[in-house]
Amino acid sequence: MKVVVLTGGVGGAKLVLGLQHALPPGDLTAVVNVGDDFTHLGLRVCPDLDTLLYTLAGKSNTEQGWGRAGEGWRFMEELRSLGAPDWFNLGDRDLAIHVLRTAALAQGEPLSAVMDRLRTAWAVPTRILPASDQHLATMLDTDEGRLAFQTYFVARRCEPQVERVVLEGVDAAQMAPGVGEAIAAADGVILAPSNPYLSVDPILAIPGMAETLRGAHVVAVTPVLPGRSFKGPTARMMTDFGHAVDSGTVARHYAEVANILVVDPDETVAGSPIRIAHAPVTMNSLDEKVALAEACLRLLQ
Amino acid sequence: MKVVVLTGGVGGAKLVLGLQHALPPGDLTAVVNVGDDFTHLGLRVCPDLDTLLYTLAGKSNTEQGWGRAGEGWRFMEELRSLGAPDWFNLGDRDLAIHVLRTAALAQGEPLSAVMDRLRTAWAVPTRILPASDQHLATMLDTDEGRLAFQTYFVARRCEPQVERVVLEGVDAAQMAPGVGEAIAAADGVILAPSNPYLSVDPILAIPGMAETLRGAHVVAVTPVLPGRSFKGPTARMMTDFGHAVDSGTVARHYAEVANILVVDPDETVAGSPIRIAHAPVTMNSLDEKVALAEACLRLLQ
Numbered sequence: 299m300k301v302v303v304l305t306g307g308v309g310g311a312k313l314v315l316g317l318q319h320a321l322p323p324g325d326l327t328a329v330v331n332v333g334d335d336f337t338h339l340g341l342r343v344c345p346d347l348d349t350l351l352y353t354l355a356g357k358s359n360t361e362q363g364w365g366r367a368g369e370g371w372r373f374m375e376e377l378r379s380l381g382a383p384d385w386f387n388l389g390d391r392d393l394a395i396h397v398l399r400t401a402a403l404a405q406g407e408p409l410s411a412v413m414d415r416l417r418t419a420w421a422v423p424t425r426i427l428p429a430s431d432q433h434l435a436t437m438l439d440t441d442e443g444r445l446a447f448q449t450y451f452v453a454r455r456c457e458p459q460v461e462r463v464v465l466e467g468v469d470a471a472q473m474a475p476g477v478g479e480a481i482a483a484a485d486g487v488i489l490a491p492s493n494p495y496l497s498v499d500p501i502l503a504i505p506g507m508a509e510t511l512r513g514a515h516v517v518a519v520t521p522v523l524p525g526r527s528f529k530g531p532t533a534r535m536m537t538d539f540g541h542a543v544d545s546g547t548v549a550r551h552y553a554e555v556a557n558i559l560v561v562d563p564d565e566t567v568a569g570s571p572i573r574i575a576h577a578p579v580t581m582n583s584l585d586e587k588v589a590l591a592e593a594c595l596r597l598l599q
Numbered sequence: 600m601k602v603v604v605l606t607g608g609v610g611g612a613k614l615v616l617g618l619q620h621a622l623p624p625g626d627l628t629a630v631v632n633v634g635d636d637f638t639h640l641g642l643r644v645c646p647d648l649d650t651l652l653y654t655l656a657g658k659s660n661t662e663q664g665w666g667r668a669g670e671g672w673r674f675m676e677e678l679r680s681l682g683a684p685d686w687f688n689l690g691d692r693d694l695a696i697h698v699l700r701t702a703a704l705a706q707g708e709p710l711s712a713v714m715d716r717l718r719t720a721w722a723v724p725t726r727i728l729p730a731s732d733q734h735l736a737t738m739l740d741t742d743e744g745r746l747a748f749q750t751y752f753v754a755r756r757c758e759p760q761v762e763r764v765v766l767e768g769v770d771a772a773q774m775a776p777g778v779g780e781a782i783a784a785a786d787g788v789i790l791a792p793s794n795p796y797l798s799v800d801p802i803l804a805i806p807g808m809a810e811t812l813r814g815a816h817v818v819a820v821t822p823v824l825p826g827r828s829f830k831g832p833t834a835r836m837m838t839d840f841g842h843a844v845d846s847g848t849v850a851r852h853y854a855e856v857a858n859i860l861v862v863d864p865d866e867t868v869a870g871s872p873i874r875i876a877h878a879p880v881t882m883n884s885l886d887e888k889v890a891l892a893e894a895c896l897r898l899l900q
Binding site for chain 2: 339340341368369370372373375376377379380381382389390391393394395397398400401404416419420
């Protein structure tokens with residue numbers, strides 16, 4: 299069963315890891331948001347792609363929730379001692395990916411080819427494709443003016459009020475090689491439980507993507523988690539946009555693209571424009587990740 | 600007493616550290632070989648400048664003889680796991696300098712300005728100037744063809760027989776800002792005990808340098824160490840060029856530029872074209888480094 303998952307970073311990567319365990323090797327393709335990518339100290343950093351790569355290679359720091367297992371911070375110590383910008387953490391291991399990617403891009407290798415080389419070197423069975431090889435930049439128009447995503451998220455800790463999301467460069471972008479083909483060949487498409495505005499929309503907005511998805515069987519998974527205060531940029535932005543912080547908002551957001559929205563059994567969604575299915579969406583353990591993945595796959599059959 | 604020292608990396612840096620201790624802050628300028636600089640994985644690496652910076656900042660690994668104290672190797676572990684080139688060691692701390700420099704050079708900042716910013720951040724009292732802001736490349740014509748310095752030195756461990764040294768790019772190079780002024784204002788110039796062919800000649804060969812040094816009081820220190828087998832590229836190259844491996848060869852090499860050559864009390868130099876002075880040239884301890892520095896300064900007075 300060939301499956302394509304559209305995903306952002308941390309939250310989405312959990313489901314992608316579950317799907318990787320639930321599907322035979324080679325059957326899964328992850329199409330990953332590149333709107334958060336940015337250049338820092340001359341290095342091209344792709345937070346969502348790298349989170350996918352580390353998670354699927356079993357190299358992520360599961361306790362911390364981001365970055366590498368066994369990471370070191372000597373590089374950052376040096377930056378600080380030299381008075382260089384230290385607002386974005388670059389781990390000693392993480393740097394290897396950034397340095398190799400930056401050098402390869404400078405030589406003219408497309409981002410999709412670089413990422414495929416890296417995931418192959420680490421024997422990751424899932425294809426990891428950037429949504430686009432072109433540079434996009436997710437910008438946020440806020441009450442403090444237009445901010446780049448990393449500035450909003452890391453430097454300003456999601457505190458500014460967001461008025462709208464602007465995806466700079468999207469009109470000139472194309473789907474990366476393989477993305478359209480993978481979707482066309484897939485038995486179904488999954489929208490991972492990532493931030494709809496910041497992680498999934500920047501994939502859906504790439505020219506040709508909406509047409510490619512038309513007719514596909516698409517299951518979305520809500521990023522709204524049950525039974526706990528729902529913090530972070532998704533909740534902040536739902537509030538900023540005047541929406542309720544619940545899966546009804548997610549269902550209405552994905553009405554045009556998804557056939558089904560998976561929400562937690564504890565959540566009731568009234569008046570959804572699309573079918574609601576229930577499965578536990580908390581993915582703390584690997585078993586929970588695989589169980590949610592298998593629930594999604596059943597909905598695609 | 601204003602002093603300029605022309606130097607390569609490890610061997611020369613020991614004397615420069617001694618000079619830094621022997622002179623009042625601000626009186627010493629190190630003009631450093633850039634012929635070994637190269638671009639590796641997209642990063643601009645300047646081995647001699649960095650050895651000077653680390654040594655003078657008290658951050659060098661004195662046991663190992665190269666690189667940083669407290670260095671880590673997570674970055675290199677990652678490179679290896681990804682199948683990337685690992686023949687040149689880039690430490691986790693060392694990377695900070697390379698990344699910051701590469702980013703600054705890409706923004707158009709001259710190498711001399713970058714290095715001045717770094718040494719100032721670490722409160723190094725000695726001015727560290729690259730001999731030139733332009734790219735030079737020390738190439739070796741050998742029995743295996745033309746090799747870049749790092750290939751000869753690191754990858755091929757000085758095994759190929761050297762026929763001659765070629766400094767690519769030197770004709771278009773200029774002395775870095777401040778070099779000519781520092782030499783003109785100096786009470787004396789010291790040639791550090793670095794490899795004459797690979798470290799000092801690439802400084803002397805920069806257009807205008809010979810004229811700038813004419814009339815200056817120049818004391819050279821031999822790189823030939825007494826009472827031990829003298830290995831490494833200097834001895835290898837003296838042999839390859841058909842010279843004896845002794846300070847007489849050094850004296851003849853520097854006959855046009857230096858007034859005095861300092862050699863160890865254990866060594867007798869017959870038929871030198873320039874004056875020979877004696878001082879212990881082994882610099883294991885800081886005391887020995889300062890003692891040799893003071894001997895050089897006395898010769899300049």
